[in-house]
Amino acid sequence: xxxxxxxxxxxxxxxxxxxxxxxxxxxxxxxxxxxxxxxxxxxxxxxxxxxxxxxxxxxxxxxxxxxxxxxxxxxxxxxxxxxxxxxxxxxxxxxxxxxxxxxxxxxxxxxxxxxxxxxxxxxxxxxxxxxxxxxxxxxxxxxxxxxxxxxxxxxxxxxxxxxxxxxxxxxxxxxxxxxxxxxxxxxxxxxxxxxxxxxxxxxxxxxxxxxxxxxxxxxxxxxxxxxxxxxxxxxxxxxxxxxxxxxxxxxxxxxxxxxxxxxxxxxxxxxxx
Numbered sequence: 004x005x006x007x008x009x010x011x012x013x014x015x016x017x018x019x020x021x022x023x024x025x026x027x028x029x030x031x032x033x034x035x036x037x038x039x040x041x042x043x044x045x046x047x048x049x050x051x052x053x054x055x056x057x058x059x060x061x062x063x064x065x066x067x068x069x070x071x072x073x074x075x076x077x078x079x080x081x082x083x084x085x086x087x088x089x090x091x092x093x094x095x096x097x098x099x100x101x102x103x104x105x106x107x108x109x110x111x112x113x114x115x116x117x118x119x120x121x122x123x124x125x126x127x128x129x130x131x132x133x134x135x136x137x138x139x140x141x142x143x144x145x146x147x148x149x150x151x152x153x154x155x156x157x158x159x160x161x162x163x164x165x166x167x168x169x170x171x172x173x174x175x176x177x178x179x180x181x182x183x184x185x186x187x188x189x190x191x192x193x194x195x196x197x198x199x200x201x202x203x204x205x206x207x208x209x210x211x212x213x214x215x216x217x218x219x220x221x222x223x224x225x226x227x228x229x230x231x232x233x234x235x236x237x238x239x240x241x242x243x244x245x246x247x248x249x250x251x252x253x254x255x256x257x258x259x260x261x262x263x264x265x266x267x268x269x270x271x272x273x274x275x276x
Contacts, residue, residue: 034096035060035223036081036190041090043076050076052247053090058240061220063212065234065255066227067268068244074227077244078192081225082115083107094190114188118195121179124168128159128178131167132185139186153181157211173204180211191215193226197233205230209237231269235259243268 036058043051051073058064066074079085080092083104092100094111107113122131132153136146154163157177162170167178176196183191193212197205212224228234235241235255243251243258245267251258258264265271 033060034058035062035094035221036225037091037093038077038080039091039093041080041087041092043073043080043085043087049247051087054244054247054249055090056242056249056252058223058225060223061216062239063216063224063226063237065231065238065241066225066244067229067231067234067241069268072244073247074244075194078115078194078225078227081107081190081192082113108186112187112189113192114183114186114190115192116176116179116183116194116196118198121182122167122175125166127164127166128170128174129154129163131178132182135182135185149185153184157181171204172199173201173207176200176204176208177211180208184215189219189222191222191224193224193228195228196226197228197230205233209233213237231273 034057037056039055041051041054042049066077068074076085080087081094083099083102083106086100090100091098094107094113097111099107099111102110123134126134129150132150133146136150140146140149154160157180159174159177159181162174167175170178180193180196196208196212200208212226215222215224226234226238235258238255240252240254241258242249243261243264250267251261251264253261259269259273265273
Protein backbone atom coordinates (compact mmCIF):
# COMPACT_ATOMS: atom_id res chain seq x y z
CA UNK A 4 0.00 0.00 0.00
CA UNK A 5 1.27 3.47 -0.86
CA UNK A 6 2.03 5.62 2.19
CA UNK A 7 0.73 9.18 2.48
CA UNK A 8 4.24 10.59 1.94
CA UNK A 9 4.80 8.51 -1.19
CA UNK A 10 1.35 9.47 -2.49
CA UNK A 11 2.15 13.17 -2.08
CA UNK A 12 5.46 12.73 -3.94
CA UNK A 13 3.67 10.82 -6.70
CA UNK A 14 0.98 13.49 -7.10
CA UNK A 15 3.59 16.28 -7.15
CA UNK A 16 5.61 14.43 -9.78
CA UNK A 17 2.57 13.94 -11.97
CA UNK A 18 1.61 17.62 -11.61
CA UNK A 19 5.13 18.62 -12.66
CA UNK A 20 4.93 16.45 -15.78
CA UNK A 21 1.46 17.79 -16.67
CA UNK A 22 2.75 21.33 -16.15
CA UNK A 23 5.67 20.68 -18.49
CA UNK A 24 3.43 19.54 -21.33
CA UNK A 25 1.11 22.50 -20.76
CA UNK A 26 4.05 24.87 -21.04
CA UNK A 27 5.25 23.14 -24.20
CA UNK A 28 2.30 24.64 -26.08
CA UNK A 29 3.66 28.12 -25.45
CA UNK A 30 7.34 27.53 -26.05
CA UNK A 31 9.10 30.09 -28.15
CA UNK A 32 10.72 28.98 -31.37
CA UNK A 33 13.65 31.36 -31.00
CA UNK A 34 17.01 29.56 -30.90
CA UNK A 35 18.99 29.96 -27.68
CA UNK A 36 22.08 27.86 -28.43
CA UNK A 37 23.40 26.73 -31.80
CA UNK A 38 26.38 24.55 -32.60
CA UNK A 39 27.21 24.77 -36.30
CA UNK A 40 29.56 22.30 -38.00
CA UNK A 41 31.57 21.83 -34.81
CA UNK A 42 34.56 19.48 -34.73
CA UNK A 43 36.83 18.83 -31.75
CA UNK A 44 39.91 16.67 -31.51
CA UNK A 45 42.58 16.14 -28.85
CA UNK A 46 45.96 15.36 -30.36
CA UNK A 47 45.04 12.72 -32.95
CA UNK A 48 41.78 11.61 -31.35
CA UNK A 49 38.56 12.92 -32.89
CA UNK A 50 35.86 13.64 -30.26
CA UNK A 51 33.18 15.44 -32.28
CA UNK A 52 32.97 15.38 -36.05
CA UNK A 53 31.03 18.17 -37.78
CA UNK A 54 28.04 18.23 -35.42
CA UNK A 55 25.22 20.76 -35.61
CA UNK A 56 22.11 21.29 -33.47
CA UNK A 57 19.87 24.04 -32.12
CA UNK A 58 18.30 24.32 -28.66
CA UNK A 59 15.39 26.72 -28.30
CA UNK A 60 14.37 29.08 -25.54
CA UNK A 61 12.32 27.47 -22.80
CA UNK A 62 13.42 23.99 -23.75
CA UNK A 63 14.60 21.10 -21.60
CA UNK A 64 17.00 19.15 -23.78
CA UNK A 65 18.34 15.74 -22.81
CA UNK A 66 21.86 14.88 -23.94
CA UNK A 67 22.40 11.13 -24.22
CA UNK A 68 25.15 8.80 -25.32
CA UNK A 69 27.70 6.28 -24.05
CA UNK A 70 30.71 7.29 -21.95
CA UNK A 71 33.41 9.12 -23.87
CA UNK A 72 31.12 10.14 -26.71
CA UNK A 73 31.54 13.90 -26.19
CA UNK A 74 28.74 15.02 -23.84
CA UNK A 75 31.14 16.76 -21.43
CA UNK A 76 32.96 18.24 -24.41
CA UNK A 77 29.72 19.87 -25.57
CA UNK A 78 29.20 21.37 -22.10
CA UNK A 79 32.77 22.71 -22.14
CA UNK A 80 32.17 24.25 -25.57
CA UNK A 81 29.02 26.02 -24.39
CA UNK A 82 30.49 27.44 -21.17
CA UNK A 83 33.74 28.47 -22.87
CA UNK A 84 36.24 26.09 -21.31
CA UNK A 85 37.02 24.70 -24.75
CA UNK A 86 37.21 26.05 -28.31
CA UNK A 87 36.32 23.89 -31.30
CA UNK A 88 38.92 23.09 -33.93
CA UNK A 89 36.28 23.98 -36.51
CA UNK A 90 32.78 25.41 -36.42
CA UNK A 91 30.85 28.01 -34.43
CA UNK A 92 29.15 28.33 -31.04
CA UNK A 93 26.20 30.74 -31.13
CA UNK A 94 24.17 32.03 -28.18
CA UNK A 95 21.23 34.41 -28.70
CA UNK A 96 22.20 34.67 -32.38
CA UNK A 97 25.68 35.99 -31.49
CA UNK A 98 28.86 34.07 -32.26
CA UNK A 99 30.63 33.40 -28.96
CA UNK A 100 33.21 30.86 -30.15
CA UNK A 101 36.15 32.96 -28.94
CA UNK A 102 34.40 34.55 -25.97
CA UNK A 103 36.00 33.67 -22.60
CA UNK A 104 34.15 31.79 -19.89
CA UNK A 105 33.58 34.79 -17.59
CA UNK A 106 31.88 36.80 -20.35
CA UNK A 107 29.62 33.91 -21.26
CA UNK A 108 28.61 33.69 -17.60
CA UNK A 109 28.03 37.44 -17.18
CA UNK A 110 26.76 38.53 -20.60
CA UNK A 111 24.88 35.41 -21.68
CA UNK A 112 23.95 34.05 -18.24
CA UNK A 113 25.43 30.57 -18.67
CA UNK A 114 25.64 28.41 -15.54
CA UNK A 115 26.58 24.79 -14.86
CA UNK A 116 25.64 22.27 -12.19
CA UNK A 117 28.58 19.84 -11.98
CA UNK A 118 28.24 16.12 -11.40
CA UNK A 119 30.89 16.11 -8.69
CA UNK A 120 32.19 18.79 -6.37
CA UNK A 121 30.94 22.34 -6.61
CA UNK A 122 30.61 22.63 -2.83
CA UNK A 123 32.99 23.75 -0.12
CA UNK A 124 32.59 20.70 2.10
CA UNK A 125 33.62 22.41 5.34
CA UNK A 126 31.15 25.24 4.81
CA UNK A 127 27.47 25.01 5.66
CA UNK A 128 24.77 25.03 3.03
CA UNK A 129 24.09 28.71 3.80
CA UNK A 130 27.79 29.61 3.65
CA UNK A 131 28.15 27.92 0.27
CA UNK A 132 25.25 29.94 -1.09
CA UNK A 133 26.70 33.14 0.36
CA UNK A 134 30.12 32.44 -1.19
CA UNK A 135 28.53 32.41 -4.66
CA UNK A 136 26.10 35.25 -3.92
CA UNK A 137 29.04 37.48 -2.96
CA UNK A 138 30.39 37.02 -6.49
CA UNK A 139 27.21 37.46 -8.53
CA UNK A 140 24.93 39.81 -6.53
CA UNK A 141 26.09 43.35 -5.72
CA UNK A 142 23.82 44.53 -2.90
CA UNK A 143 24.02 42.75 0.48
CA UNK A 144 20.26 42.95 1.06
CA UNK A 145 19.67 41.43 -2.38
CA UNK A 146 22.11 38.62 -1.60
CA UNK A 147 20.33 37.73 1.63
CA UNK A 148 16.91 37.90 -0.04
CA UNK A 149 17.99 35.66 -2.92
CA UNK A 150 19.64 33.11 -0.61
CA UNK A 151 16.52 32.87 1.56
CA UNK A 152 14.44 32.44 -1.60
CA UNK A 153 16.65 29.57 -2.78
CA UNK A 154 16.60 27.90 0.63
CA UNK A 155 12.81 27.99 0.57
CA UNK A 156 12.53 26.93 -3.10
CA UNK A 157 14.76 23.88 -2.65
CA UNK A 158 13.49 22.99 0.84
CA UNK A 159 16.91 23.43 2.46
CA UNK A 160 15.83 25.20 5.65
CA UNK A 161 16.36 22.12 7.82
CA UNK A 162 19.95 21.68 6.59
CA UNK A 163 21.06 25.26 5.93
CA UNK A 164 23.39 25.28 8.97
CA UNK A 165 24.84 21.81 8.36
CA UNK A 166 28.27 21.40 6.79
CA UNK A 167 28.03 20.22 3.20
CA UNK A 168 30.12 17.11 3.82
CA UNK A 169 27.30 15.76 6.00
CA UNK A 170 24.52 16.29 3.42
CA UNK A 171 22.93 13.44 1.49
CA UNK A 172 23.47 13.07 -2.25
CA UNK A 173 20.07 14.55 -3.03
CA UNK A 174 20.64 17.50 -0.69
CA UNK A 175 24.01 18.23 -2.29
CA UNK A 176 22.38 18.22 -5.74
CA UNK A 177 19.77 20.71 -4.56
CA UNK A 178 22.40 23.00 -3.04
CA UNK A 179 24.44 22.88 -6.26
CA UNK A 180 21.37 23.76 -8.32
CA UNK A 181 20.46 26.58 -5.93
CA UNK A 182 23.99 27.97 -6.25
CA UNK A 183 23.78 27.83 -10.06
CA UNK A 184 20.48 29.74 -10.03
CA UNK A 185 21.67 32.62 -7.84
CA UNK A 186 22.81 34.50 -10.94
CA UNK A 187 19.42 34.08 -12.70
CA UNK A 188 20.95 32.14 -15.60
CA UNK A 189 19.25 31.81 -18.97
CA UNK A 190 21.19 28.65 -19.84
CA UNK A 191 21.56 25.91 -17.22
CA UNK A 192 23.77 22.91 -17.92
CA UNK A 193 23.32 19.88 -15.63
CA UNK A 194 25.89 17.11 -15.65
CA UNK A 195 24.52 13.72 -14.49
CA UNK A 196 22.03 15.22 -11.99
CA UNK A 197 20.29 11.88 -11.27
CA UNK A 198 23.50 9.96 -10.65
CA UNK A 199 23.65 8.32 -7.21
CA UNK A 200 20.15 9.40 -6.14
CA UNK A 201 17.38 7.17 -4.81
CA UNK A 202 13.97 7.01 -6.48
CA UNK A 203 12.38 9.65 -4.24
CA UNK A 204 15.26 12.09 -4.70
CA UNK A 205 15.08 11.63 -8.48
CA UNK A 206 11.35 12.37 -8.46
CA UNK A 207 11.94 15.52 -6.41
CA UNK A 208 14.72 16.71 -8.70
CA UNK A 209 12.67 16.06 -11.84
CA UNK A 210 9.84 18.13 -10.41
CA UNK A 211 12.27 20.93 -9.53
CA UNK A 212 13.74 20.99 -13.04
CA UNK A 213 10.32 21.14 -14.68
CA UNK A 214 9.23 23.92 -12.32
CA UNK A 215 12.21 26.03 -13.40
CA UNK A 216 10.54 26.22 -16.78
CA UNK A 217 7.34 27.65 -15.34
CA UNK A 218 9.24 30.50 -13.70
CA UNK A 219 11.12 31.64 -16.79
CA UNK A 220 10.11 30.29 -20.19
CA UNK A 221 13.11 31.97 -21.82
CA UNK A 222 15.51 29.78 -19.83
CA UNK A 223 16.75 26.57 -21.37
CA UNK A 224 18.17 23.54 -19.56
CA UNK A 225 20.53 21.02 -21.11
CA UNK A 226 20.86 17.86 -19.07
CA UNK A 227 23.37 15.08 -19.61
CA UNK A 228 22.60 11.80 -17.88
CA UNK A 229 22.77 8.04 -18.34
CA UNK A 230 19.30 7.61 -16.82
CA UNK A 231 17.60 7.84 -20.20
CA UNK A 232 14.13 6.99 -18.91
CA UNK A 233 14.16 9.67 -16.21
CA UNK A 234 15.77 12.23 -18.48
CA UNK A 235 13.45 11.77 -21.45
CA UNK A 236 10.37 11.84 -19.19
CA UNK A 237 10.99 15.57 -18.57
CA UNK A 238 12.73 16.53 -21.84
CA UNK A 239 11.10 18.39 -24.71
CA UNK A 240 13.69 17.01 -27.10
CA UNK A 241 16.69 14.75 -26.83
CA UNK A 242 20.05 14.60 -28.57
CA UNK A 243 21.81 11.25 -28.98
CA UNK A 244 25.53 11.18 -29.68
CA UNK A 245 27.34 8.17 -31.13
CA UNK A 246 30.39 7.65 -33.30
CA UNK A 247 31.41 11.32 -32.92
CA UNK A 248 28.11 12.45 -34.51
CA UNK A 249 24.61 13.58 -33.56
CA UNK A 250 22.61 10.57 -34.70
CA UNK A 251 19.20 11.89 -33.58
CA UNK A 252 17.68 15.14 -32.29
CA UNK A 253 13.95 14.66 -31.78
CA UNK A 254 11.13 14.55 -29.27
CA UNK A 255 11.32 11.64 -26.79
CA UNK A 256 8.52 9.81 -28.61
CA UNK A 257 10.32 10.09 -31.94
CA UNK A 258 13.69 9.22 -30.40
CA UNK A 259 12.61 5.87 -29.04
CA UNK A 260 11.18 4.96 -32.45
CA UNK A 261 14.31 6.07 -34.30
CA UNK A 262 15.93 2.96 -35.81
CA UNK A 263 19.46 4.34 -35.61
CA UNK A 264 18.98 5.40 -31.98
CA UNK A 265 17.66 1.94 -31.14
CA UNK A 266 20.55 0.24 -32.86
CA UNK A 267 23.32 2.35 -31.36
CA UNK A 268 21.94 3.31 -27.95
CA UNK A 269 18.51 2.29 -26.65
CA UNK A 270 18.02 -1.26 -27.86
CA UNK A 271 14.64 -2.62 -28.98
CA UNK A 272 13.06 -3.05 -25.53
CA UNK A 273 13.47 0.55 -24.29
CA UNK A 274 10.44 2.71 -23.47
CA UNK A 275 9.71 5.68 -21.19
CA UNK A 276 6.35 4.52 -19.81
